[in-house]
Amino acid sequence: MSTSALPKSVDGMLELLTSRGYLAERSLATVTYLSLRMGRPLFLEGEAGVGKTEIAKVLSAALGRKLIRLQCYEGLDVASAVYEWSSAAQMIAIRLAEAAGDTDREQLSSDIFAERFLIKRPLLQALEPDVAGAPVLLIDELDRADEAFEAYLLEILSDFQVTIPEFGTIRAPHPPIVIITSNRTREIHDALKRRCLYHWVDYPEAERELAIVKSRVPNISAKLSQQVVRFVQALRDQDFYKSPGVAETIDWATALTELDARSLTPQLVGDTLGALLKYQDDIARMQGDTLQKVLKDATSED
């Protein structure tokens, strides 16, 4: 893993992402570049499967930094997000001290709250110095955590330090590159968004999506890739409960090449629709006439 310098311009950032197979919109490259320059967290919101998490992975790989991921869920607390004391090890240490005949309480308490008994969780790991440079911290699906955690996060993101009552304050020598993603299962508080640079990641337009499919599924035929992208773009115009994301397009294209398909047929689409649409209601709507119509538009030669 080689460390490369931070890009010097928006074009540099675009190049960096493209070199790793992430074909970003210019606006996304701009906001990413700015977040690196300004040292502000990047807050990405958008539908599932548009490449929010991917950008953190690509950035860490391209810059040669460590990627630290914190997957949020309801009930996430300090013990699983920041740090925890290893009580079993501490109890053993107390017993050993007893056996050795140490009765000095002050000494004992400073002994068992030493760093070696500290279990470091993602947020604390992200504050630690790293030879390769500050790590990339990915806080994934923040909307799943509760508001209380958000407030705590706000504190960490404002001064990149954590205070552990028994131990002291740990401060990051260089703040990590922070990327926060949200699927909007609830609204994130304004206070946190104010600290970040915000970007709504949208579905790509046809041309870009075609490029993405070609770069991610290299052995797909030109004809099929065009049909796949047209079909998916047409699906997004339909009023589905959950439109397919880029990730679904790539999945579907991969599935079709696995089946050695050369072009789309109604039979083939019907059998593989599960790679694109994940709700029964949506799949039921894509039967019969609707499917025929969309398919006809996608496969017409123009």
Add this chain to the structure above:
Amino acid sequence: MTTIDHLNPPTGHMADNVVGFARALRAAGIPVGPGAVIDALNALQAIEIGNRADVYATLEAIFVKRHEHMLIFAQAFDLFFRAAEDWKHMLDSVPLPDHAKKKPPPASRRVQEALAQPSMRDETEQVQEQELRLSVSDKEILQKKDFAQMSAAEIAEVTRAIANMKLPQAELRTRRYQPDAKGLRLDMRRTLRSSLRTGGEIIDIRKLGRIEKPAPIVALLDISGSMSEYTRLFLHFLHAITDARKRVSVFLFGTRLTNVTRALRAKDPDEALASCSSSVEDWAGGTRIATSLHSFNKLWGRRVLGQGAIVLLISDGLEREADAKLAFEMDRLHRSCRRLIWLNPLLRYSAFEAKAQGIKMMLPHVDEFRPVHNLTSMEGLIEALSAPPPPHHMSRIRSAA
């Protein structure tokens, strides 16, 4: 600079005016004590009364102690001192407001009513009258009276009653823990720390229990013509709820859906309602329940229905275009929240039968079906919100369907 004499405050027109003004403020809902009046008189003596802005700033500094009162103060000041061009003599007549050309701003109705009260009465007399106005039997009548048949004064009483309602505390157990002596989970960290006092001997065990929090509430409120009498009061009710708990989202729908959650966060109910009205375009138009529910499900459902939300659907269900789409969207809404309570003012008629097509479509998909047309039913709603949800309480619905 004049010296300030606390025992002999200045008198004359200015004194009368300031006392009258203070009375008007009090009537409009800003707490102003006699001490503040004396302070104000002294302060006005202390500044050289030369222009309106100085007087305004002075009186505001003394009478307004909370941010949300600033707006009411501004309106009252404008009305009260409108004609007083000559600030040296501050006219002693109270100009009553004529009807403003433009739409009156929020809170102005309260201020105007306050100013219109005869100002020559004794204060104590007014207070007594306030208490007498609502005798016990009146309260009972008010409890049962339909919102749609109330006079303006009764509506004002009801609004006050709504503001004082004890709000629901239906507690949901979250997945986070806090120190709790009766908890079930061992808190190793605190146990160890306390054991250090006894040289590492664990004597008292510390525990953790789950944090409980009120469930989020999402209200979908029908503002079509047929619901107009109830709409305003529901908004008052929702405003009172929004005040007390953080997680309340409010949507209004007529022909389209509008999110007014932020508009309702203003502290003053009039101001909150005014900013709601300004953000809604189709006030008291027709209803398209299915379309509105569809856009809610599509755009907002996944954003506000997490964390075990309770949905209050407030509508009479009179939908012309009732078809399978309505049932489908209701079903989706029902399946994506913890509890769906339908509040329908039509239930006030004891002989209510679900005959309308729309109502028949919607009924199978709600957990509870309640009337909401008077204070008693609102209190019932609060009790229902506080109680643990009944296990699929569908008996009433089956009989109605």
